[in-house]
Amino acid sequence: MLPVDSLTLPRFCGVPTFMRLEQNGSLEGIDVAILGIPSDSGGPYRTGARFAPNAIRAMSVMLRPINPYRGGVNIFETLRVRDVGDCGVVPGYLEESYRLIEEAVTAIAAAGVVPMSLGGDHSVTLPQLRALARRHGPLALVHFDSHSDTWDSYFAGLRYSAGTPFRRAVEEDIVDAAHSIQIGMRGSLFSPTDVSQSVELGYEVLTTDDVFALGAEKLAERIRARTAGRPVFLTFDMDFVDPSAAPGVQTPEAGGFSAHETLTILRKLNGLNLVGGDVVETNPLYDGPGQITALLAATILSELLALLADERRGA
Numbered sequence: 001m002l003p004v005d006s007l008t009l010p011r012f013c014g015v016p017t018f019m020r021l022e023q024n025g026s027l028e029g030i031d032v033a034i035l036g037i038p039s040d041s042g043g044p045y046r047t048g049a050r051f052a053p054n055a056i057r058a059m060s061v062m063l064r065p066i067n068p069y070r071g072g073v074n075i076f077e078t079l080r081v082r083d084v085g086d087c088g089v090v091p092g093y094l095e096e097s098y099r100l101i102e103e104a105v106t107a108i109a110a111a112g113v114v115p116m117s118l119g120g121d122h123s124v125t126l127p128q129l130r131a132l133a134r135r136h137g138p139l140a141l142v143h144f145d146s147h148s149d150t151w152d153s154y155f156a157g158l159r160y161s162a163g164t165p166f167r168r169a170v171e172e173d174i175v176d177a178a179h180s181i182q183i184g185m186r187g188s189l190f191s192p193t194d195v196s197q198s199v200e201l202g203y204e205v206l207t208t209d210d211v212f213a214l215g216a217e218k219l220a221e222r223i224r225a226r227t228a229g230r231p232v233f234l235t236f237d238m239d240f241v242d243p244s245a246a247p248g249v250q251t252p253e254a255g256g257f258s259a260h261e262t263l264t265i266l267r268k269l270n271g272l273n274l275v276g277g278d279v280v281e282t283n284p285l286y287d288g289p290g291q292i293t294a295l296l297a298a299t300i301l302s303e304l305l306a307l308l309a310d311e312r313r314g315a
């Protein structure tokens with residue numbers, strides 16, 4: 001169950017899996033399943049996130065098992081984690097893809113395993129929420145993003161896209177907005193109601209400016225208070241990060257967080273009852289030299305694993 005040791009076998013040897021973990025589709029005897037969701041059929045702008053799971057896996061071979069920011073927790077001695085590969089998708093057909101994603105996450109949840117997913121564009125979060133809410137009830141959403149993704153529809157009235165999942169989730173009663181928080185909104189707007197529409201749905205909304213004013217420690221307190229022990233799904237859109245540190249995304253938004261600020265925020269989180277999470281909107285076709293977006297996405301997912309390991313260890 002332990003990943004390949006990079007002091008024994010060089011990182012470039014072997015087929016890359018997430019953090020060099022064992023890869024197979026079995027859900028037996030594990031606590032966490034790393035699931036790739038290679039769908040970009042919900043992207044209104046730059047498609048290519050279908051290539052993200054494998055691009056992130058390729059850069060994740062850099063990561064080591066011990067997280068020094070959480071008292072030196074060894075993720076894989078605390079949690080049994082497996083890379084279960086990718087779920088099937090139907091390119092260009094979002095609702096058909098939704099059925100396959102929901103099926104995969106339902107199986108993971110039914111086995112009592114926590115899914116941690118690699119997107120895919122942000123449309124892939126909705127079917128995961130559907131699967132997990134059926135098991136846990138309406139979820140508390142902790143949503144890092146520069147956009148609210150609570151618009152009603154796109155183009156010819158399309159209700160499912162990367163820009164609508166968190167309105168659909170409230171309508172479907174699978175997210176409890178009163179215990180959910182959106183973090184990082186910034187930039188220009190389609191209409192003056194782009195941020196207030198989330199508040200009207202019941203979400204707490206913190207803009208990028210709010211987060212800089214608050215600081216990482218106080219932000220963690222706000223998130224903990226808001227979710228109040230309820231089952232949490234944490235969704236992280238890579239465009240939360242400034243395009244200088246994460247250029248490979250669908251919809252870049254200038255004026256965001258550095259890689260260090262982003263990781264500091266995640267490392268301060270605690271007291272969350274995490275039942276699932278995802279890192280979405282990495283687009284390798286637009287990534288910078290050195291695959292910096294994929295590297296940061298891999299690091300962010302490893303921070304979510306460390307958060308879960310920290311909670312399990314304390315429990």
Ligand SMILES: [Mn+2]
Nearest residue numbers: 122145149237
């Ligand atoms: Mn998003």
